[in-house]
Amino acid sequence: MSDFIFELLSEEIPAKMQAPAMHQLETLILKKVNENGLVVENLTPFVTPMRLGIILQNISTEVTESIKEIRGPRLGAPESAIDGFLKKNKIERSDLQEKKTNKGDFYFYTIKINAHSLSNILAGIFTDVIYEFNWPKSMFWGDNYSLRWVRPLRGIVAVLFENETRERVPLNVRNIESGIVTRAHQVMHPGFFDFNSVNDYQEKILKGKVILHPEDRKTRVLQEGKRQAEAKGFYLVEDDKLLEEIIGLTEFPSPILGKIPRELLSLPEEVIITSMREHQKFISLRSSANGRVEGFLVIADIETHDQQKKILSGNMRVLNSRLKDAIFFYQNDLELVKRQGMRAWNEKLKDVRFHEKLGSQYNRVERIVKMAVVLSKKFEIEQDVVNEAATLVKADLVSNLVGEFPSLQGVMGAHYAKIAGCKEMVSEAIRDHYLPVGSNDGVPKYPLSIVLALSDKVDYLTCLWRIGIRPTGNKDPFALRRTSLGIIRIILENKLDIDLDYLIDLTEVNFDKTDLQQFLKERIAFYLAEKNYQKNIVRAVVKQYDLDHLSILPRIIAEITEFISSEAGTKALAVYKRVSNLLNSNKEFLSFDKKNSEELATHEDQLVQEQLTLTKAQVEESLQPKNFKTALLVLEPMLDTVNRFLDNVQVNCEDIELRSLRYALLNEIRQTMDRVLVFSELEKK
Amino acid sequence: MQNPDCFQQIILLLQNFWSDKGCIVLQPYDLEVGAGTFHPATTLKSLGPDHWSAAYVQPCRRPSDGRYGDSPNRLQHYYQFQVVMKPSPITFKEMYLESLSVLGINPMVHDIRFVEDDWESPTLGAWGLGWEVWCDGMEISQFTYFQQVGGHDCKPVTGEITYGLERLAMFILGCESVMDLPYNSPTSPRPLKYSDIFLEAEKQYSEWNFSVANTEVIFRHFDDAEQMCQEILGTVVSENKSSSRKNKLVQPAYDQCIKASHLFNVLDARGIISTAQRQVYIGRVRTMAKLCADAYIDEVSSRL
Numbered sequence: 001m002s003d004f005i006f007e008l009l010s011e012e013i014p015a016k017m018q019a020p021a022m023h024q025l026e027t028l029i030l031k032k033v034n035e036n037g038l039v040v041e042n043l044t045p046f047v048t049p050m051r052l053g054i055i056l057q058n059i060s061t062e063v064t065e066s067i068k069e070i071r072g073p074r075l076g077a078p079e080s081a082i083d084g085f086l087k088k089n090k091i092e093r094s095d096l097q098e099k100k101t102n103k104g105d106f107y108f109y110t111i112k113i114n115a116h117s118l119s120n121i122l123a124g125i126f127t128d129v130i131y132e133f134n135w136p137k138s139m140f141w142g143d144n145y146s147l148r149w150v151r152p153l154r155g156i157v158a159v160l161f162e163n164e165t166r167e168r169v170p171l172n173v174r175n176i177e178s179g180i181v182t183r184a185h186q187v188m189h190p191g192f193f194d195f196n197s198v199n200d201y202q203e204k205i206l207k208g209k210v211i212l213h214p215e216d217r218k219t220r221v222l223q224e225g226k227r228q229a230e231a232k233g234f235y236l237v238e239d240d241k242l243l244e245e246i247i248g249l250t251e252f253p254s255p256i257l258g259k260i261p262r263e264l265l266s267l268p269e270e271v272i273i274t275s276m277r278e279h280q281k282f283i284s285l286r287s288s289a290n291g292r293v294e295g296f297l298v299i300a301d302i303e304t305h306d307q308q309k310k311i312l313s314g315n316m317r318v319l320n321s322r323l324k325d326a327i328f329f330y331q332n333d334l335e336l337v338k339r340q341g342m343r344a345w346n347e348k349l350k351d352v353r354f355h356e357k358l359g360s361q362y363n364r365v366e367r368i369v370k371m372a373v374v375l376s377k378k379f380e381i382e383q384d385v386v387n388e389a390a391t392l393v394k395a396d397l398v399s400n401l402v403g404e405f406p407s408l409q410g411v412m413g414a415h416y417a418k419i420a421g422c423k424e425m426v427s428e429a430i431r432d433h434y435l436p437v438g439s440n441d442g443v444p445k446y447p448l449s450i451v452l453a454l455s456d457k458v459d460y461l462t463c464l465w466r467i468g469i470r471p472t473g474n475k476d477p478f479a480l481r482r483t484s485l486g487i488i489r490i491i492l493e494n495k496l497d498i499d500l501d502y503l504i505d506l507t508e509v510n511f512d513k514t515d516l517q518q519f520l521k522e523r524i525a526f527y528l529a530e531k532n533y534q535k536n537i538v539r540a541v542v543k544q545y546d547l548d549h550l551s552i553l554p555r556i557i558a559e560i561t562e563f564i565s566s567e568a569g570t571k572a573l574a575v576y577k578r579v580s581n582l583l584n585s586n587k588e589f590l591s592f593d594k595k596n597s598e599e600l601a602t603h604e605d606q607l608v609q610e611q612l613t614l615t616k617a618q619v620e621e622s623l624q625p626k627n628f629k630t631a632l633l634v635l636e637p638m639l640d641t642v643n644r645f646l647d648n649v650q651v652n653c654e655d656i657e658l659r660s661l662r663y664a665l666l667n668e669i670r671q672t673m674d675r676v677l678v679f680s681e682l683e684k685k
Numbered sequence: 686m687q688n689p690d691c692f693q694q695i696i697l698l699l700q701n702f703w704s705d706k707g708c709i710v711l712q713p714y715d716l717e718v719g720a721g722t723f724h725p726a727t728t729l730k731s732l733g734p735d736h737w738s739a740a741y742v743q744p745c746r747r748p749s750d751g752r753y754g755d756s757p758n759r760l761q762h763y764y765q766f767q768v769v770m771k772p773s774p775i776t777f778k779e780m781y782l783e784s785l786s787v788l789g790i791n792p793m794v795h796d797i798r799f800v801e802d803d804w805e806s807p808t809l810g811a812w813g814l815g816w817e818v819w820c821d822g823m824e825i826s827q828f829t830y831f832q833q834v835g836g837h838d839c840k841p842v843t844g845e846i847t848y849g850l851e852r853l854a855m856f857i858l859g860c861e862s863v864m865d866l867p868y869n870s871p872t873s874p875r876p877l878k879y880s881d882i883f884l885e886a887e888k889q890y891s892e893w894n895f896s897v898a899n900t901e902v903i904f905r906h907f908d909d910a911e912q913m914c915q916e917i918l919g920t921v922v923s924e925n926k927s928s929s930r931k932n933k934l935v936q937p938a939y940d941q942c943i944k945a946s947h948l949f950n951v952l953d954a955r956g957i958i959s960t961a962q963r964q965v966y967i968g969r970v971r972t973m974a975k976l977c978a979d980a981y982i983d984e985v986s987s988r989l
Contacts, residue, residue: 011778011799012799012800012801012816014801015800015801016801049799137803137814138814139813139814139830139832139842140830140832140840140842141772141773141830141842141844142772142773142774142775142841142842143772143840143841143842145840150814151814151815151830152773152775152778152830154775187792187793187797249798249800279822280822298796298822300796301796301798302793302795302796304793304794304795305793305794306794308796310794310795310821311794311795311796311821313821314795314796314820314821314822314823314856315796315821315822317823317861318821318822318823319822320861321757321758321861324757
């Protein structure tokens, strides 16, 4: 059994690319390991800002040797030909074997080729992996253009431990020769070192102040951070995204606790948190006594001899100047809001372009107001309130503070609205109308927030759609997919009885919305499939039911899923398939009018016809009040009848007229089933 | 070695350091630029196959950052220290860290971090990958591997380091406000602060940029610069009979591009260019930069 350690040492890998790179490395290697007949018991990938690597443990090779046969002259060929063959291969006459082939009898020489050594196989695999690796953004450096990498690649570590021996696995990429030494933390543990086993490597690298695995760095930040916070009467503000970034910026994350100077605490909390997070990657700390954000953790990548005092004071100075700037902006905003109200900002929105073909943000607000007023009638909200909230919805975009911190849009609007004396629900609606942004965000819950959120998103989507903007492939620069998903989620998660068709018709401009409807259907299917509903059922249902049934789709899908897995469902699928197979193989009969030959019908045909007529009526009756479950259940008696019919009669009978009649019957049966559910979609994978 | 005690000593230390690393020490370019990158020693020299290493101080103008000298860290006129090495040396990053030690920033007690920051200059049609360098949470430098300039691939790749001199000095000398920076040594016979030299200028230029400059004239100057740039590049110099080469006057043309870029910045600071127009102006400067880059490449390849 052998172990292998592989590291790519580079200059700092961008934080957000690290985790995906680690997974890509693992996937690529798993694939290549299999392709090359290796068995690896344990595969441990890791990544830090300075290195990307993997440890393979207990490697064994399946293939030890291979055999190659070389064909020589025909049996009975002249001696000179045979001698020539012997000479060429440097072999004796006794090495030859006789063998029959379909081209005749030949002399053969069989050579055994030793399989490549494990070291060679690994060298091949990992060289390929480096060249096949795909970074989202990569570059050249220096004057060698044989490899693009995320940042300059500085070293390759490739060490194989096999039967107590240590071996360098030879790789050479872009003139970088692989080696058996690595390095740990750049500052705290400079210099290169070697190691004698996987354990030795792991111990030395940790002693050298590098925590290889991102999850372990996360644990350290949280544990060490909590310990310090609790000792000083604080607790951590959770922020997974920030934490992900922090562990992508450090090999040995070392939290340092600091307190925010009192005079800076006059700022709204969101501003403090945002400034600390975006500019300095601080984790915010709340006081256990009053719940307010009054402290922070700097996560340094070093432990120093001065207990990190210099690092903390440097960071404090930056924080001070940032927050003082923010206070200056905040006070400017407050002054304006108190003096003139938020509407003063709306005038300024006239100068802010939304899109060159779609006018200013001011124009957009006007459209949102109109739409919100109409939409609000479904929610019994006072006109004045809707009007006020919708008018102020984008005002904060031109405030000083949002100019400085764009991510605070909405949040500052809500804050200023409260100061301007607006009702609580208006303030909340201004804050929440951007929701949901990410897939983990909740959707707005209160009627006014819902109205604003839907109006904003529908206006955004329809306007951009109208001027021809579409998402293509993985490019969606205007986030139309996210916007549509937002609309769908708001309706579904609030169980609103609102038709999507109605919503997109609220926009004042007229244009052909067919492809927009299609796009929305795809988004619905995407959303529901994400929710772990079966993809084929989602597709079948979305195909069948128009955009006006959005709010009951999850229920329908759940019912159908249940039905499909029941005995009746299995039967329905089988019958549908049986009928479809017949119909598909004889399409010429489909246009036949069965009235012409009804007198030919046998007893069996009549039985089916009767059952069909009955089932059809029952299906329509159940579908009227959207009772899909019943519609599915009433199919059952027909299924048995159809099965019996197909068992007992010959559909492809001699009499053409009768045959046509039977096909017409089958076609009607399929149509009846399709009324409830497009069964054919269920068969697609 | 003693730590620097003033702004000018930081510059001297950097010049000596990079001179020892093989850079020629150039002087600032004599036009108003928004960043040290505009110096022909960076933009033009990063094109073509020739090796090149240079370091220089470049005064930069960013009219919209003017605060009448009131802000502790924003100025409309400030200094960058620029280093370019082509091809980028393998140990470029280590050299940079060494330069910080020379300035008295001991990596054992400070937290130095390279945070992803890909550089893109829409006006120069240029981009590169690299980082901003943080020291205890303060951004003190930009570090970039050039990939394209003027739409041309950079081969070899130029490595560029830009030190923000005032920020760096504030950090090293422990000043809360840029105006408090000692410009020369506090122990010299006549110690001067940054404010003694630049405060009045900041006030005057802020006033000029934000309220006084005649924008009609500036708009016209922009058009003139663009016209001249195109005219220069449209003309082939072939008068000199002793020369068999027919080259365009790239450098004079590029001067016009730099001028146009600065004039645009003044107009932008004034807030009289709408968002829609803004893209158009940036596009016009980019076109000029691209034409200059094309002509430069032609010139370089004709020499080969």
